[in-house]
Amino acid sequence: MMNRIYLDYNSTTPMRPEVLEAMLPYLRDAYGNASSIHGFGQEAKKGIEEAREKVARLINASPTEIVFTGGGTEADNLAIKGIAYANREKGRHIITSPIEHYAVLRPCEHLVKEGFRITYVPVDGKGRIDPEDVRKAITEETILISLMHSNNEVGTIQPIKEIGQLAKAHRILLHTDAIQSVGKVPVDVETLGVDLLSMSSHKIYGPKGIGALFIKSGITIAPLLHGGHHERNRRAGTENVAGIAGFGKAGELASGELAKNQERMKALRDYFWQKIQARIERVDLMGHPVDRLPNTVNVAFEFIEGESIVISLDLQGVAASTGSACTSGALEASHVLAAMGIPRLTAQGSVRFSLGKGTTREEIDQATEILAETVNRLRSFSPFYADSKRINS
Numbered sequence: 001m002m003n004r005i006y007l008d009y010n011s012t013t014p015m016r017p018e019v020l021e022a023m024l025p026y027l028r029d030a031y032g033n034a035s036s037i038h039g040f041g042q043e044a045k046k047g048i049e050e051a052r053e054k055v056a057r058l059i060n061a062s063p064t065e066i067v068f069t070g071g072g073t074e075a076d077n078l079a080i081k082g083i084a085y086a087n088r089e090k091g092r093h094i095i096t097s098p099i100e101h102y103a104v105l106r107p108c109e110h111l112v113k114e115g116f117r118i119t120y121v122p123v124d125g126k127g128r129i130d131p132e133d134v135r136k137a138i139t140e141e142t143i144l145i146s147l148m149h150s151n152n153e154v155g156t157i158q159p160i161k162e163i164g165q166l167a168k169a170h171r172i173l174l175h176t177d178a179i180q181s182v183g184k185v186p187v188d189v190e191t192l193g194v195d196l197l198s199m200s201s202h203k204i205y206g207p208k209g210i211g212a213l214f215i216k217s218g219i220t221i222a223p224l225l226h227g228g229h230h231e232r233n234r235r236a237g238t239e240n241v242a243g244i245a246g247f248g249k250a251g252e253l254a255s256g257e258l259a260k261n262q263e264r265m266k267a268l269r270d271y272f273w274q275k276i277q278a279r280i281e282r283v284d285l286m287g288h289p290v291d292r293l294p295n296t297v298n299v300a301f302e303f304i305e306g307e308s309i310v311i312s313l314d315l316q317g318v319a320a321s322t323g324s325a326c327t328s329g330a331l332e333a334s335h336v337l338a339a340m341g342i343p344r345l346t347a348q349g350s351v352r353f354s355l356g357k358g359t360t361r362e363e364i365d366q367a368t369e370i371l372a373e374t375v376n377r378l379r380s381f382s383p384f385y386a387d388s389k390r391i392n393s
Contacts, residue, residue, distance in 0.1 A: 002317040005363045009356030010152055010180060010296060011321055015246070016205040022249035023207065026242040034239050035228065044241045051248025055212055058251040059178075059197060060188040067213045067234045068244050072179040072200030075213040076103040078224055078235070079175040079196040083144045084111050085222035087173075091141035092116045095134060098339035099123050100148055103198075104177055105335075108146075117141070126288040127156035127340050131163050142172050149178040149187065149197075153336045153352055154287030155296030157185070164193025173219065179203055179211075183254035184293055185262060195219055201243065205357065206250030210243035261357065266294035268355055272364045273297050279372040282388075286337060286350055293354075300342070300350040303385035304378040309351050312374045318367050321352045 006014075026047055032040025034048050052063045069075045084094065096108055098120045108118045121133040129147060145167050150157045160176050167174040175196035181187050183204035189197055197214040201207055215221055215234070227236030254261075276283060276299060286298035301309060306322040313320055322334070337347035353367075379385040 003366070004317045004319070005367050006319045006358065007353045007355060007363075007367060008319045008321050009359075010203075010293075010352065010354035012202050012208065013205045013356055014358070015202075015207055016250065016253065018253060019206050019246045019249045023242040023246040026245050030241070034241055035230065044239075047241055047245045048239055051244045051251075054248040054252040054255075055199070056214075058182060058187075058255045059199070059214060060190055061197075061214050062217060064232070065189075065214050065217055067215055067231045068239065068247070069211045069213055069235060070240070071209055071211040072101075072177075072198055072203070073103040073211075074224075075179075075198035075200070075211045076101070076177055077107050078213050078221065079198060079215075080104060080107040080144065080146055081111065081224060082221035083173055083175070083196070083219075084116060086220050087143040088116075091139075091143040093119065093139055093141035093143065095119045095121060095137045095142060095145045095147075097121050097123060097129055097147055099127055099151055099153075099336045100146070101152055101177055101179070104146055104148070121147075123156075123339055125341050127151055127154045127286075127336065128288055128291065129158050129163070131159055131166055134163055135166055138166075138170055138172065142170070144173050144175060146175040146177070149176045149181040149192075150185070150293050151287065151336060152180045153334060154298045154340075155180075155292035156288040157181070157291045157293065160192045160194065167195075168193055180293060183251070183258065184265070184295060186258065189214055189216070196221075201247035201250055204250045204254045207243045207246040210240055210247045212247065262294050265355055268359060268361065268364060269295055269297055271361065272353065272355070272368070273299075275364065275368040276371065279368055280375050284346065286340075286342065295355040297353045297355075298350055299353070300346045301375050302346065302349055303382045303388065304349055304375065306349050306351045308378055309349075309371075309374055312378065313367075313370065316370050316374070318370055321354070322350065 030043045032044045034044040052066050056063045056066050119137045121137050123129050149160050164174050173195045176194050177198045178187050179200045182199045195216045200211040223234055225236040230236050282302040284300045310320050310322050333344050333347040
């Protein structure tokens with residue numbers, strides 16, 4: 001049987017056994033509705049509140065500031081639309097960037113149809129935002145700044161703390177999509193100075209279909225779902241108790257292992273990049289070389305398409321990605337790389353490798369050999385590569 005190597009942890013992570021164990025009681029015996037006042041319901045309610053405390057602790061928030069959602073996309077939508085609808089009388093201007101996840105970009109596009117104005121601050125060639133550009137974009141109508149903490153494709157980490165200070169000085173609310181950051185690098189809502197922060201369980205070895213939005217105490221937000229009084233009137237619908245319990249356990253484990261895992265991932269990431277450079281010519285690292293996620297390596301391979309590399313790797317048991325999983329079926333070049341000013345041909349040759357808890361040094365060695373063979377084989381069919389060899393010979 002083929003040895004399979006998973007290098008797509010930014011897309012999703014496998015659920016940890018401890019997380020599954022934490023979920024099982026709510027799938028078997030503690031099946032009450034958390035809104036019910038009887039013992040079955042209160043047992044479920046207790047599980048939700050214990051998980052809320054664990055998730056809050058992960059980002060140094062108060063449990064009352066955590067709203068559970070159906071995932072990261074819903075958390076982003078609730079943050080952006082919820083603040084826009086609750087503050088439309090104060091202003092209709094929102095600042096974001098062109099490298100955001102589509103869970104942020106699409107809600108912004110929707111709000112334009114409802115009379116809001118969106119400003120997209122630029123990023124440099126490493127995918128980083130200059131806080132000064134954010135300051136210049138602020139107007140008297142600005143009600144929200146929404147900028148991701150780290151990019152899901154290239155891993156670049158943004159200067160959210162500096163932007164948070166800027167937002168506070170101008171009395172503007174700040175939302176950050178920290179879905180790729182939480183559990184990988186320290187994320188502290190007090191230090192960052194954010195008012196809203198999105199998270200997702202399945203990025204930290206928890207179950208899919210459950211996320212959370214941090215809403216700083218005192219902030220009013222318009223709900224997207226209307227119904228019962230769940231989540232303190234901020235998100236109607238019977239709670240996914242098992243999913244919430246799993247998210248809580250995943251958050252607890254991530255918090256306790258953060259420093260150790262961050263150091264290990266960074267060493268493994270740098271080792272992988274060194275191996276790639278040693279074995280393959282004409283490669284470029286996408287994203288910031290230092291200020292990026294400790295597990296992410298996005299590499300552009302000249303003269304060939306990233307999609308062809310990913311398909312070939314998959315046939316040999318190695319899982320990687322051409323970008324975010326939500327756009328992996330798209331034929332156009334990455335909107336992130338385009339915004340960074342990366343030439344289209346270079347961008348189309350990019351592949352994202354993201355490491356995780358299960359990744360070993362031996363797997364990196366094996367994946368590098370498979371990757372080198374794959375790239376050399378695909379380049380042998382490329383007329384662009386042949387021309388470059390003739391020019392350089």
